[in-house]
Amino acid sequence: MIERIGKPGSGLVNVEVFIGGAPLLELRLVEGLLRFGESHPQWRFALRGADVRYTKAWLSQQGVDGALVLIEDKPVARTLKAAGIPWVHLLPTKPTPHPTVTVDDRGIGRAGAEAYLAKGFRRFAFCGVGTFWSGERLAGFRERLAEADQACEMIDIPFDTVTAWSLPSDGDQRLREWLGTLGRGCAIMAAHDALANRLVDLCRQEGRRVPEDLAVLGVGNHELLCRLSPVPISSIDCAVPEVALRGAAMLEDMLGGGTGARDVCVQPTGVVERQSTEVLGFENDLVNRVVAYIRDHACEGLRVDDLLRVFPVSRRTLARRFAECVGHSPGTEIRQARLRHARRLAEQTDLRLREIATTCGFADLSHLDRAFRASYGMRPGMCRG
Numbered sequence: 006m007i008e009r010i011g012k013p014g015s016g017l018v019n020v021e022v023f024i025g026g027a028p029l030l031e032l033r034l035v036e037g038l039l040r041f042g043e044s045h046p047q048w049r050f051a052l053r054g055a056d057v058r059y060t061k062a063w064l065s066q067q068g069v070d071g072a073l074v075l076i077e078d079k080p081v082a083r084t085l086k087a088a089g090i091p092w093v094h095l096l097p098t099k100p101t102p103h104p105t106v107t108v109d110d111r112g113i114g115r116a117g118a119e120a121y122l123a124k125g126f127r128r129f130a131f132c133g134v135g136t137f138w139s140g141e142r143l144a145g146f147r148e149r150l151a152e153a154d155q156a157c158e159m160i161d162i163p164f165d166t167v168t169a170w171s172l173p174s175d176g177d178q179r180l181r182e183w184l185g186t187l188g189r190g191c192a193i194m195a196a197h198d199a200l201a202n203r204l205v206d207l208c209r210q211e212g213r214r215v216p217e218d219l220a221v222l223g224v225g226n227h228e229l230l231c232r233l234s235p236v237p238i239s240s241i242d243c244a245v246p247e248v249a250l251r252g253a254a255m256l257e258d259m260l261g262g263g264t265g266a267r268d269v270c271v272q273p274t275g276v277v278e279r280q281s282t283e284v285l286g287f288e289n290d291l292v293n294r295v296v297a298y299i300r301d302h303a304c305e306g307l308r309v310d311d312l313l314r315v316f317p318v319s320r321r322t323l324a325r326r327f328a329e330c331v332g333h334s335p336g337t338e339i340r341q342a343r344l345r346h347a348r349r350l351a352e353q354t355d356l357r358l359r360e361i362a363t364t365c366g367f368a369d370l371s372h373l374d375r376a377f378r379a380s381y382g383m384r385p386g387m388c389r390g
Contacts, residue, residue, distance in 0.1 A: 018048045020256065021064075021072040023081050026055045029199065029227050030075060030096070030245055037249025048253070061088040071256045073249070091259040093252045096245075099137045104259065106252040106269045108243045110138045113273050114145025116241050117194040117222055120276045122153055125287030125296070125330060126192040126220070129155060132180070132200055135163030139196040142224065146194055158187065162200070172203060180207055189218050190286055198223035198230040201238050205281060209235060216284040226277050237279035247271045274352060287330040291318065296331070296338060303342035304366045309335050343367065344376055351388040358385050 022038070024031050031052065038050050059081055065088065072085055072092035082103070085092045094105045114131075121129060131146050133139040143159060150157055160183045162176050172180075184207060187193070195201035201223030208215050215221055215236045223231065226242040248271050255269065276282075285293040295316055299307065312335055313320060327335050347365040350356055356364070362373040377385045 016047055018045070018070050018260070019068050020048060020050050020253070021059075021069050022050050022052045023057065023059075023072060023074045024052055024054055025074070025076045025081070027076045027096075028054070029225070029230070032229075033225075033227070033245035034075065034095075034249045037246035038253065040246060041250050041253040045253075045257070059084045064088045064090060071260055073252050073256060091256060093256045093259070095248055095252045102267075104255055104264075104267055106248050106255065106271065108245075108248060109270050109272050110141035111145035111148070113224055113241050113243060114142040114147070114194070115149040116145075116273050116276060117142075117224070118146045118149035118153075120222065120239075120241075120278075120282070121192040121194070121220070121286070122149070122155075124192070124220075124282070124285050125293070126190070127155065127286065127288065128188060128191040129157035130187055130191050130193045131157050131159040131196070132183075132193060132204060133159065133161040133196045134200060135161045136196075142194075142196050158183075158191075177203075177207065180204065181211060184208065184211060184213065184219070187219060192220045192222070192282075192286060194222045194224075196224060198225040198227045198238065198240050201240070201281070202230045202234050205234050205236050205238060215281050220284060220286070221281045222276070231277075231279060234281070236281050239276060239278045239280075239282040241276050242274040244271050244274050275349070289326055289330045291316065291323075292326050292330045295323070295327075295335065299335070299338050300342050303339050304346055304364060306366055307339055309339070340376065341380075344380055347373060347377070347385065348381070348388060351385045361385065 022034070024034070042048055042050070061084060064084070069090055072090060073095055074081055074092055075095045077098045082092070094101055094103045096107055097105055118129070129150055131143050133143050139161070147157060160179070162172060162179060164171060164173070180203065184204070193204060195204055201221050204221050205215050208219055208221070213219055221238060223238050223240040224243060225245075226240040231238040231240050251269050251271060285296055287293050287296065295312060298312070298315060309320070312323065316323070324334055327333065327338065331338060343365045347361050347367070350361045350364065351358070358373070359370045362370045365373070367373040367376070374384055377383065
């Protein structure tokens with residue numbers, strides 16, 4: 006039972022949400038709080054920015070029950086501790102022993118590399134911001150590329166301050182010089198959407214086409230940055246709403262007398278593709294066109310014989326070029342495209358699994374189940390949490 010609920014007799018749970026210096030995360034954070042609030046109508050959330058200075062007396066007067074602290078603010082943490090108020094740390098900038106909900110930064114980096122490898126790219130680069138989490142994303146990116154015998158160029162451009170989220174005075178010039186070293190067809194992953202947005206702007210200023218000359222992928226899926234860019238930016242969705250949802254659930258446990266789980270790590274939901282990566286990087290124009298056709302039509306009962314009717318090439322030649330450029334056969338590419346689409350539907354929709362199997366061209370659910378376990382090591386239903 007929750008023993009202390011807002012002001013005496015109010016029946017409410019008052020929760021302070023300290024956004025601090027992370028305004029870009031505010032909208033996505035609110036999505037998760039809204040989801041939690043739908044099943045907890047007695048909870049009241051107050052969002053606070055970096056200008057707020059909590060005191061023990063103020064927290065007591067306001068009847069604050071708990072807090073969610075986003076990113077980093079040591080004075081806030083000290084005040085909450087002194088006031089005896091339970092709190093959960095969301096997305097800390099470095100490991101901490103306090104009850105925490107974070108994202109899998111290495112998994113984010115691996116997801117970026119996986120997306121580019123699936124498109125056939127063979128030249129890669131990573132642009133970081135000099136933080137711990139940026140380094141983890143780089144490590145995951147490099148780790149997945151190394152498994153495919155690939156390497157990457159990299160640069161770190163630390164932001165001026167945590168609160169500004171802006172480049173230092175020499176940042177643009179350093180990025181221009183770095184971009185000039187990258188050859189055509191390079192796939193760039195930026196540690197954050199703000200940096201990806203700036204890379205797109207600089208590419209356009211330097212006459213480099215995105216994605217034809219350089220592909221750009223961000224992290225965070227912040228729609229204001231991604232969709233309003235001159236070239237809409239593809240981005241890895243870090244599931245920030247889920248971070249807020251899990252943090253509120255952890256805080257509820259602490260208010261009920263629990264200790265709160267530690268080191269909850271939320272997995273990214275995948276790449277949200279927009280124009281900045283809508284290009285294939287296989288080093289053969291025919292293979293690029295065939296792979297694009299497969300990904301558009303794989304779930305329509307497509308077979309290799311259908312490809313041979315659409316493209317003027319022999320079965321042997323097509324198989325050889327796929328082996329050289331893609332590393333597997335056209336038939337395998339068809340199966341993988343169906344499976345990727347099935348996974349997206351399982352993760353992002355409420356369709357029944359039998360419907361997903363039919364929609365994606367599998368004979369029945371048992372066939373989808375076997376293919377899923379062989380490729381992902383789990384059954385389709387496990388994607389739904």
